[in-house]
Amino acid sequence: xxxxxxxxxxxxxxxxxxxxxxxxxxxxxxxxxxxxxxxxxxxxxxxxxxxxxxxxxxxxxxxxxxxxxxxxxxxxxxxxxxxxxxxxxxxxxxxxxxxxxxxxxxxxxxxxxxxxxxxxxxxxxxxxxxxxxxxxxxxxxxxxxxxxxxxxxxxxxxxxxxxxxxxxxxxxxxxxxxxxxxxxxxxxxxxxxxxxxxxxxxxxxxxxxxxxxxxxxxxxxxxxxxxxxxxxxxxxxxxxxxxxxxxxxxxxxxxxxxxxxxxxxxxxxxx
Numbered sequence: 013x014x015x016x017x018x019x020x021x022x023x024x025x026x027x028x029x030x031x032x033x034x035x036x037x038x039x040x041x042x043x044x045x046x047x048x049x050x051x052x053x054x055x056x057x058x059x060x061x062x063x064x065x066x067x068x069x070x071x072x073x074x075x076x077x078x079x080x081x082x083x084x085x086x087x088x089x090x091x092x093x094x095x096x097x098x099x100x101x102x103x104x105x106x107x108x109x110x111x112x113x114x115x116x117x118x119x120x121x122x123x124x125x126x127x128x129x130x131x132x133x134x135x136x137x138x139x140x141x142x143x144x145x146x147x148x149x150x151x152x153x154x155x156x157x158x159x160x161x162x163x164x165x166x167x168x169x170x171x172x173x174x175x176x177x178x179x180x181x182x183x184x185x186x187x188x189x190x191x192x193x194x195x196x197x198x199x200x201x202x203x204x205x206x207x208x209x210x211x212x213x214x215x216x217x218x219x220x221x222x223x224x225x226x227x228x229x230x231x232x233x234x235x236x237x238x239x240x241x242x243x244x245x246x247x248x249x250x251x252x253x254x255x256x257x258x259x260x261x262x263x264x265x266x267x268x269x270x271x272x273x274x275x276x277x278x279x280x281x282x283x
Contacts, residue, residue: 036126036127036128036129037128037129038128038129038131039128040131040200040202041103041131041132041133042103042132042133042202042203043103043105043132043134043135044102044103045102045103046099046100046101046102046103047099047100047103047107047130048097048098048099049064049097049098049099049100049111049113049128049130050096050097051095051096051097051113051115051124052124052126053123053124053126057095058094058095058096059074059094059095059115059123060075060076060118061073061075061076061116061117061118062075062092062096062113062114062115063113063114064092064111065111065112065114066110066111066112067110068110068112069082069083070082070083071083071088071090071098072088072090072091072092072098073092074092074094074096077094079091079092088100089101089102089103096113096115098111098113103132105132106132107130107132108131108132109130110127110128110129111127111128111130112125112126112128113125113126133164133201133202133203134160135202135203136156136163136165136198136199136200136203136204136205137156137157137158137198137205138156138205138207139154139155139156139167139198139205139206139207140154140155140156141153141154141196141208141209142155143194143211145211145213145214148190148213148214149188149189149190150186150188150189150191150211150213151185151186151187151188151189152169152171152185152186152194152211153183153184153185154167154169154183154184154185154194154207155183156182156183156198157182158182163180164179164180164200165179165198165199165200166178166198166199166200167179167181167184167197167198168184168196168197168198169185169186169194169195169196170194170195170196170197171186171189171192171193171194171195172192174186174189184196189211190213191211191212191213192211193209193210193211194209194210194211195207195208196208
């Protein structure tokens with residue numbers, strides 16, 4: 013009975029040793045980092061024959077410890093390790109694509125075939141938090157500067173249970189929020205950046221906002237009189253207002269009255 017179990021176990025091991033593995037996976041990497049695309053079926057040791065393809069185009073092959081390149085070695089910045097792992101240095105976005113590796117045993121039988129989707133991304137930008145207080149409530153904004161249109165990231169703006177979330181957005185807002193700590197997170201599969209800020213909206217902020225609003229008005233209103241003036245204010249109000257000094261127009265000079273000519277006095281002659 014024991015011999016039968018041993019025989020079955022050996023048969024199963026031989027069967028699984030010749031199984032063709034087909035694994036599809038996604039691998040994310042940040043720009044300028046080094047990538048290692050490993051073979052799941054050959055992770056334990058060396059391989060005899062392994063060939064790597066990118067988008068169905070041959071890149072390089074390891075066979076009997078010898079490497080053969082089908083692409084420019086300097087341009088691909090790649091090499092293959094003894095266990096069949098493909099290494100790509102200083103990855104760029106153009107390295108993204110579907111990579112396929114086929115592994116053969118020394119007797120020519122296919123041992124494994126694995127397909128993986130390789131995606132190179134830029135690190136996410138740093139978010140910036142700002143707020144505007146009105147009537148003790150805040151409108152909080154989180155903004156980022158997007159470098160290129162093909163960037164992919166997720167933005168989240170939260171305060172306690174309040175949350176705003178959007179994919180590939182450059183600006184998020186939370187309206188009419190009370191004072192508190194706000195947190196903005198921007199992340200993708202290769203990086204994550206956070207900004208936190210304590211925002212307090214006080215009565216002074218409301219007054220300052222009202223003053224700013226009044227200063228923007230074009231029409232200026234005159235101060236209104238008080239409903240219950242004091243006796244001193246009544247005395248001031250009862251005083252006659254100074255009359256404006258009206259300049260009289262200059263009139264032409266009046267003609268002088270004509271003086272009557274005096275009759276000459278003749279001196280009497282002495283007799």
